[in-house]
Amino acid sequence: MKYEPVIGLEVHAELLTKSKMFCGCEVVDSIAAKPNRYICPVCTGQPGALPVINQKAIELAVRVGLALGCEIHTESIFARKNYFYPDLPKGYQISQYDQPLATNGKIQIETETGIKDVRIRRVHLEEDTGKLSHADGHSFIDYNRSGVPLLEIVTEPDLRSPEEVKVYATKLHAILRYLDVNSGDMEKGVIRFEANISVREEGSDQFNTRTEIKNLNSFRALTQSTEYEIKRQTEIYQSGGTVEQETLGFNEATGKTYSQRGKESAHDYRYFPEPDLPPLIVEQGWIDSIRASLPELPEAKTRRFVEQYELKTQEARLLTAEKALADYFESVVEKSKSSPRTVSSWIAGEFMRHLNDLNIDVTNIPVPAEDLAILIDMVTDKKVSGNSGKVVLSEVFKNGGKPDEIVKEKNLAQVSDEGFIQETITKILNENPKEVEQYLAGKETILQWLMGQVARATRGKADPTLARELLIQSLDNLKQQQNG
Amino acid sequence: MDVHELDIQQAHELLLSRKISSEELTGAYLARIQQVDPQIKSYVTVSEELAIKQAREADQRLKRGEGVTPLTGIPYSAKDSLSTRGVRTTCSSKILENYTPFYDCTAIQKLNSAGSVLLGKTNMDEFGMGSSTENSGFFTTRNPWDFDHVPGGSSGGSAAAVAAGLGLFSLGEDTGGSVRMPASFCGVTGLKTSYGRVSRYGLIPLVSSFDTIGPMARSVRDAALVLEAIAGHDLKDSTSRVEPVQQYSEALKKTENLRGLRIGIPKEYFVEGLDPEVDSSLRTAIKQMESLGAEIVEVSLPHTQYAIPVYYLILFAEASSNLAKYDGVRFGLSERNVDSVLDLYLKTREAGFGAETKRRIMLGTFALSAGYYDAYYLKAQKVRTLIRQDFQKAFETCDALITPVAPTTAFRIGEKITNPLDMYLSDVHVVAINLAGIPALSVPCGMSNGLPIGMQIMGPHLSEETLLRIGHMYQSQTDWHTKHPPVWGDSP
Numbered sequence: 001m002k003y004e005p006v007i008g009l010e011v012h013a014e015l016l017t018k019s020k021m022f023c024g025c026e027v028v029d030s031i032a033a034k035p036n037r038y039i040c041p042v043c044t045g046q047p048g049a050l051p052v053i054n055q056k057a058i059e060l061a062v063r064v065g066l067a068l069g070c071e072i073h074t075e076s077i078f079a080r081k082n083y084f085y086p087d088l089p090k091g092y093q094i095s096q097y098d099q100p101l102a103t104n105g106k107i108q109i110e111t112e113t114g115i116k117d118v119r120i121r122r123v124h125l126e127e128d129t130g131k132l133s134h135a136d137g138h139s140f141i142d143y144n145r146s147g148v149p150l151l152e153i154v155t156e157p158d159l160r161s162p163e164e165v166k167v168y169a170t171k172l173h174a175i176l177r178y179l180d181v182n183s184g185d186m187e188k189g190v191i192r193f194e195a196n197i198s199v200r201e202e203g204s205d206q207f208n209t210r211t212e213i214k215n216l217n218s219f220r221a222l223t224q225s226t227e228y229e230i231k232r233q234t235e236i237y238q239s240g241g242t243v244e245q246e247t248l249g250f251n252e253a254t255g256k257t258y259s260q261r262g263k264e265s266a267h268d269y270r271y272f273p274e275p276d277l278p279p280l281i282v283e284q285g286w287i288d289s290i291r292a293s294l295p296e297l298p299e300a301k302t303r304r305f306v307e308q309y310e311l312k313t314q315e316a317r318l319l320t321a322e323k324a325l326a327d328y329f330e331s332v333v334e335k336s337k338s339s340p341r342t343v344s345s346w347i348a349g350e351f352m353r354h355l356n357d358l359n360i361d362v363t364n365i366p367v368p369a370e371d372l373a374i375l376i377d378m379v380t381d382k383k384v385s386g387n388s389g390k391v392v393l394s395e396v397f398k399n400g401g402k403p404d405e406i407v408k409e410k411n412l413a414q415v416s417d418e419g420f421i422q423e424t425i426t427k428i429l430n431e432n433p434k435e436v437e438q439y440l441a442g443k444e445t446i447l448q449w450l451m452g453q454v455a456r457a458t459r460g461k462a463d464p465t466l467a468r469e470l471l472i473q474s475l476d477n478l479k480q481q482q483n484g
Numbered sequence: 485m486d487v488h489e490l491d492i493q494q495a496h497e498l499l500l501s502r503k504i505s506s507e508e509l510t511g512a513y514l515a516r517i518q519q520v521d522p523q524i525k526s527y528v529t530v531s532e533e534l535a536i537k538q539a540r541e542a543d544q545r546l547k548r549g550e551g552v553t554p555l556t557g558i559p560y561s562a563k564d565s566l567s568t569r570g571v572r573t574t575c576s577s578k579i580l581e582n583y584t585p586f587y588d589c590t591a592i593q594k595l596n597s598a599g600s601v602l603l604g605k606t607n608m609d610e611f612g613m614g615s616s617t618e619n620s621g622f623f624t625t626r627n628p629w630d631f632d633h634v635p636g637g638s639s640g641g642s643a644a645a646v647a648a649g650l651g652l653f654s655l656g657e658d659t660g661g662s663v664r665m666p667a668s669f670c671g672v673t674g675l676k677t678s679y680g681r682v683s684r685y686g687l688i689p690l691v692s693s694f695d696t697i698g699p700m701a702r703s704v705r706d707a708a709l710v711l712e713a714i715a716g717h718d719l720k721d722s723t724s725r726v727e728p729v730q731q732y733s734e735a736l737k738k739t740e741n742l743r744g745l746r747i748g749i750p751k752e753y754f755v756e757g758l759d760p761e762v763d764s765s766l767r768t769a770i771k772q773m774e775s776l777g778a779e780i781v782e783v784s785l786p787h788t789q790y791a792i793p794v795y796y797l798i799l800f801a802e803a804s805s806n807l808a809k810y811d812g813v814r815f816g817l818s819e820r821n822v823d824s825v826l827d828l829y830l831k832t833r834e835a836g837f838g839a840e841t842k843r844r845i846m847l848g849t850f851a852l853s854a855g856y857y858d859a860y861y862l863k864a865q866k867v868r869t870l871i872r873q874d875f876q877k878a879f880e881t882c883d884a885l886i887t888p889v890a891p892t893t894a895f896r897i898g899e900k901i902t903n904p905l906d907m908y909l910s911d912v913h914v915v916a917i918n919l920a921g922i923p924a925l926s927v928p929c930g931m932s933n934g935l936p937i938g939m940q941i942m943g944p945h946l947s948e949e950t951l952l953r954i955g956h957m958y959q960s961q962t963d964w965h966t967k968h969p970p971v972w973g974d975s976p
Binding site: 049053082277 | 565566575585587589685687692693719722804805808811813814815825849853854
C-alpha cells in the first residue's frame with residue numbers, strides 16, 4: 001500500500017516595524033540587545049496597561065495579504081488567546097481568531113512534479129512572546145521580544161511532500177523579503193514554522209489524525225522533521241497501528257520528533273474578542289494605495305527577466321530569488337555595455353561563489369554595481385582576459401579597490417600584440433616536441449594543454465581568441481611541413 | 485466651621501484668597517483620617533508623604549497664580565484599582581498586597597496636572613467583585629451612617645470616605661453599579677460615566693468592556709468639576725471617546741429649571757422586591773422633578789430581567805482572562821516554596837485570591853471553554869445587544885430615565901455574604917446601565933431608618949451634561965445631599 005502525506009504549514013514572521021505591536025517600545029535584535037531594556041507597562045502586562053494598535057504593522061500585514069492574493073477584510077477582530085506561560089506576561093496573547101485580517105490567498109510553487117497552487121487560508125496579526133532561558137537551575141525571562149508584531153500565515157493542507165514544503169517555505173521567505181516586511185534572518189528566529197502532518201493511503205480524500213510539529217526555525221529543521229514525521233506515521237499505519245493526535249517538538253541533533261502534549265492536555269485557548277481594542281477597520285482606500293505601492297514579486301520579475309534580458313528561466317530565477325540580488329543585477333546591466341546574459345553569467349557564477357565563500361548577504365554586496373560593470377566590460381572589450389577578470393574580481397572581494405586600478409597595478413592588461421604572442425607560441429612548440437608530435441598524430445586534446453602553456457607564459461594576459469588562432473595556425477604549418 | 489465641611493467650590497475660594505493653604509487643608513484631612521477612619525476603614529493606604537508634597541506644590545502654584553484649576557490643592561482619595569505611581573495599589577487583593585505601580589493611570593495623571601492632592605487609596609471588594617466591600621482581601625469598610633451596615637460596593641471605601649468627610653471627593657470605578665450603589669448606600673453623589681468618557685489606562689480591569697472611572701462627591705456641582713478634569717480622549721486607551729469634553733460646571737450655572745426635558749420612568753424597575761420606603765422616596769423625587777418643569781412619562785425596558793445573568797456571564801468571562809496575569813512571575817504575591825512553574829501558579833493564586841474571585845474565575849473559564857462559548861458568552865453578548873436597544877428606544881422619546889439605585893437601603897454586614905446569588909441580585913437596578921455603556925448619576929433622595937436612599941438618573945451615551953443638570957436642579961431644591969452621618973461631627 002502506498003501512502004501520501006497531507007501537510008499544512010503555519011508560518012510566523014516578525015514584522016519589520018520600528019515599534020512593537022501594541023506599545024511604543026522599540027523593536028530590537030533580541031539576541032544582541034541587553035535583556036529587559038526595551039519594555040514598558042504594556043508589553044510586560046502591568047495591571048491596567050492597555051494595548052494600542054501599531055498602524056505600520058497593519059500596513060505591512062495588508063501588504064503581505066495583497067501579495068498573496070488574499071481578500072483583505074475592512075473589518076477584523078483582535079481576540080484573546082488565553083493560556084499560562086511565563087513568557088506570556090498577560091496570561092493571554094492578543095491575536096486574531098474567527099475574523100482575521102486577510103483570507104483566501106495562494107502561492108504557486110513549482111517542483112519536479114509540476115506547478116501547483118498552495119492555498120493560503122488566512123493571514124493574521126498577533127504579538128510575540130518574551131524569551132525564556134535557563135541556567136544554573138534558574139529560569140530567566142527577557143521581555144524585549146514581548147509584543148513584537150508577528151504575522152501568521154496559514155495554508156490549507158495542500159502540501160504533499162517535504163520537497164513541496166521546502167519550496168513553499170522558501171518562496172514565502174523570498175516574498176516576505178521582497179515586500180520588505182521581514183528581515184529574513186532565520187538564525188535570529190524572525191521566521192518560525194509549524195507543520196501539521198497526517199498520512200493517508202494514496203488516492204484517498206480523507207484526512208487522518210494529524211500531528212503538529214512546533215517551533216521549527218530553519219528550512220533544514222522544517223524539511224528534516226516533516227520527512228521524519230511522514231516516515232514515522234507511515235510505519236505506524238503499515239504495522240496496523242493508529243496515529244495519536246499530539247503536539248510534537250523536533251530535536252535537530254537526533255533528527256527525530258518527540259511528543260510534547262497529547263490530545264488530552266491540548267490547550268483550550270478560550271478565545272474571545274479582545275475588549276480593550278475596538279474592531280480593526282481598514283479603509284478600502286488605504287488598501288488600494290497599499291496595493292498600488294506593492295513591489296514586483298519574484299514570479300513576475302523572473303518572467304520579465306526572461307523576456308527583457310533574454311535569460312534562461314533557471315538563471316532568471318536564481319537572480320530574482322532575492323530582491324537585493326535582482327536589483328544589483330539590473331543596476332550592473334544598466335551601467336554596463338555588455339549583454340545582460342554576460343552580466344548574468346558573471347553574477348550567477350564567479351560573483352555568487354565569492355558571496356557564498358565569504359558568507360556575504362546579498363543585501364550587503366561590497367562591490368559597487370559600477371565597478372562590476374567596468375570589470376565585465378573590460379573582459380568584453382578584451383582589455384583583460386576572462387581569467388584575469390576572475391583574478392581581478394577575487395582581488396576586489398579580498399582587498400577592495402577599483403577593477404581598472406587593479407589591472408594596472410597587477411599588470412593584467414590583455415596583450416593583443418601578434419608578434420609577441422607568436423614568439424611565445426613558437427618558443428613553447430619548440431620546448432615541447434613530444435606533445436606537438438602527439439597532437440600531430442591526432443590527439444586533439446593537446447591543444448587545450450598548449451593553450452594553458454601559452455596562458456602561463458603570458459601570465460594570462462594573452463588575448464585567448466587571438467592566441468588560439470595563432471596556435472592552430474602554427475600547428476597547421478607544422479603538419480603541412482611534416483606531410484610535405 | 486471645620487475645614488472638612490467645605491465643598492470643593494468653598495475650599496477653592498479659600499485657597500485662592502490664601503485664607504488657607506493646601507498644606508493646612510491636607511493636614512486637617514490627614515489628621516481626620518487618622519482619628520475617624522479606624523472606625524470606618526475606608527482607606528487601604530494613606531499616602532501621607534506624597535499628599536504633603538503635592539499640597540506644597542499646589543501652594544506654590546497658588547502663590548504664583550500659574551496653572552491654577554478648581555481642583556488645585558484639593559485633597560481626594562482614589563479607589564485602589566487606579567494605578568498610582570509610587571503608591572501601593574492593591575485592588576484590595578492579597579495577590580497585590582505588595583504591588584506598587586511604576587506609572588500613574590491617566591485619570592490620576594490628569595488630577596496631578598490639575599494640582600490635586602492624593603490622600604490615599606480606598607478599600608473595595610477584591611478586584612471590584614462584590615457589592616459590599618466584604619470581599620476585600622483585607623477588611624470590610626463600615627457604612628458611616630451605621631457601622632453595622634455595609635457601605636455598598638465595590639467602591640465602598642470611596643463612598644464611605646466622602647460621606648465621613650475623609651476627603652473632598654474620590655475617584656470611584658463602576659463595572660456594574662460599583663460607583664452608584666455605594667454612593668446610594670452612603671448618601672453621596674456618584675457618577676457612572678459613559679463607557680469611554682474617562683480613559684481606562686492604568687485602571688486595573690475587572691471587565692474591560694464595562695469598567696468606567698467616575699467621580700464620587702458631596703454634590704453634583706463637585707462631581708461636575710471632577711469630571712471636567714478627568715474626562716477626555718486618551719491615545720493610550722483605544723476605547724476612549726474622541727468627542728470633546730463639555731463644560732459641565734458652566735452648564736450647571738446656566739440651568740434654572742428642567743423645562744423641555746422629558747424623563748422616563750421604566751416600569752420594570754418599580755416592581756416586587758422594592759423596599760416601600762425606597763419606592764415612596766423615588767415617587768416624591770419624581771414629583772419634584774415634575775415641579776421643576778420636567779415632563780414625566782412611563783417607559784418600558786422589556787429585557788431588564790435578563791440584565792443580571794448577561795452581566796455576570798460576561799463579567800465572569802472577561803474577569804477570568806483579566807486576572808490571568810497574577811501568576812507570581814512579575815509582580816505581586818509570589819509563593820517561593822514551589823517546585824515547578826505550574827506549582828508557582830497554583831500556590832500563588834490559591835493564596836492570593838479570595839473565595840469570590842476564585843468562584844468567578846472558574847465560572848468564567850468554564851463559560852469560555854470550547855463547546856460552551858456559543859451557549860454562554862456569545863448568547864450573553866446577543867442579549868446584551870437587545871438590552872442596549874431597549875435603552876436606545878427609550879431615549880428616542882426621553883432625555884433621561886429615573887429609577888432607584890438599589891432595591892433597599894444598605895444591608896447589614898454579613899447579611900448576604902453567605903449567599904452569592906442574593907448578593908448578585910442586589911445589583912438588579914444598576915448592571916443594565918453598564919451593559920448599555922450609558923452614563924448614570926446617583927444622588928441621595930431620602931432616608932429610611934437612618935440610612936440613605938439613592939436615585940438613579942440615566943441618559944444616552946455621553947449625556948453627562950444633561951444628567952448633571954437634572955441632578956443639580958434636584959439638589960438645588962432638596963437637602964438630602966447635605967445630610968451627614970454622625971461621624972461628620974467628630975473633629976480632631
